[in-house]
Amino acid sequence: MPTRSSSSVFAAVALLAMPLATLGACGSKPDTAAQASATPQNVTLSAEQLAHIGVLTLGSASFHKTIEAAGVVDFDNDQSTGVTSPISGLVTRLLVSPGQKVAAGQALAMVDSSDFAAATSAYAKAVATARTTRQLADADKDLAQHNGISAREAQQAETDAGNAAADRDAALQALQALKLDPAAIRDIQAGRSISHIEGAIRAPISGTLVEKLITQGQLLQAGTTPAFTVANLSKVWVMAQISSSDLASIRPGDPAEIETSIGTARLSGVIDNIAALVNPDTRAVSARVVVANPDGLLKKQMYVRVHIRSGQDHTGLLVPVSAILRDDENLPFVFVAASGGGFARRHVTLGERTGDQYNIPEGLKAGDRIVVDGGVFMQFMQSQ
Numbered sequence: 001m002p003t004r005s006s007s008s009v010f011a012a013v014a015l016l017a018m019p020l021a022t023l024g025a026c027g028s029k030p031d032t033a034a035q036a037s038a039t040p041q042n043v044t045l046s047a048e049q050l051a052h053i054g055v056l057t058l059g060s061a062s063f064h065k066t067i068e069a070a071g072v073v074d075f076d077n078d079q080s081t082g083v084t085s086p087i088s089g090l091v092t093r094l095l096v097s098p099g100q101k102v103a104a105g106q107a108l109a110m111v112d113s114s115d116f117a118a119a120t121s122a123y124a125k126a127v128a129t130a131r132t133t134r135q136l137a138d139a140d141k142d143l144a145q146h147n148g149i150s151a152r153e154a155q156q157a158e159t160d161a162g163n164a165a166a167d168r169d170a171a172l173q174a175l176q177a178l179k180l181d182p183a184a185i186r187d188i189q190a191g192r193s194i195s196h197i198e199g200a201i202r203a204p205i206s207g208t209l210v211e212k213l214i215t216q217g218q219l220l221q222a223g224t225t226p227a228f229t230v231a232n233l234s235k236v237w238v239m240a241q242i243s244s245s246d247l248a249s250i251r252p253g254d255p256a257e258i259e260t261s262i263g264t265a266r267l268s269g270v271i272d273n274i275a276a277l278v279n280p281d282t283r284a285v286s287a288r289v290v291v292a293n294p295d296g297l298l299k300k301q302m303y304v305r306v307h308i309r310s311g312q313d314h315t316g317l318l319v320p321v322s323a324i325l326r327d328d329e330n331l332p333f334v335f336v337a338a339s340g341g342g343f344a345r346r347h348v349t350l351g352e353r354t355g356d357q358y359n360i361p362e363g364l365k366a367g368d369r370i371v372v373d374g375g376v377f378m379q380f381m382q383s384q
Helices: 002-038 114-145 151-177 182-189 375-383
Strands: 054-057 060-075 080-084 089-094 107-112 199-202 207-212 226-231 235-242 255-259 267-274 285-292 303-320 332-337 343-347 357-359 369-373
Touching: 060 357, 089 114, 107 226, 114 151, 114 182, 151 182, 235 255, 235 267, 235 303, 255 285, 285 303, 303 369, 332 375, 369 375
Parallel strands: none
Antiparallel strands: 054 369, 060 235, 060 303, 080 226, 089 107, 107 199, 207 226, 235 285, 255 267, 255 303, 267 285, 303 357, 332 343, 332 369
């Protein structure tokens, strides 16, 4: 009995195993077939179809890399300046608005300042004192020549006149530092009476008023209160962020083109400086591009795209952009003439783009014949 029972068990297990083995064998065939069907076959074209296909034989070519980078527009800091109030007091009038063109020396705002009044009064007194002491010194000199006074007294009068003239000149420099109207200075020098004069905040350079930082009635502190920003916008800086892998390819003097999101033509510029420090947040290095901006298209803090043409010569295989296709996994490939006839897919690695061409560091070699026109049609035929 035990022997028959064991035989029956083994027979039952064998009967159960046979269907499972059969199912396993049946399941392996579709996987092989699917794998075979996933491999694209070469595309064979008729003579008529070949007449509409563009083919290029590759050869080594010299080119200049085009480095693309993100950039931010900034003022040309050599031609822009912040304007700080030179005097303390209340703002009585604002004379300009942001966006307005201003000339060097033009009044931007008027300030009612006791310091300004004191400086004006001090200069007027210094002018009068200097005039009087000079007259006395000249008179004493004449008296000394006729033995009317001693030489020592005449010398002292000359010294007093010199000191008064020095005080006058110092008071004048103080007024000029406060940007007093030259016409008012001439009135003081001529001894003419002047009415209450307001102090002025003046533009130090010619350009565009890009920022107004004060309001009417605001109390200003001399030398510390920022009032305006004036910049020459005919030329701006674009700070391009260069990755470490592209840093060796650029040099000051390399030309660049600036692309904006506005859709206008690209603006030309030149790299004039490459930073010596790496940005700790982005690990990029700033390259400063000087760009002519005659129409004021570029604004501060605007994001742009920078295309830098390296001045260094490189050698590689250049393939037109039209030859590059993408497979279902978005990997780039080209159609290459096969030795046995037809055209086969070949995946490639895209390098630098220069104009309407890509450098191909891997996947192709000199002498390969690739399809540069009609590749989309061949891709469609291959999928049928």
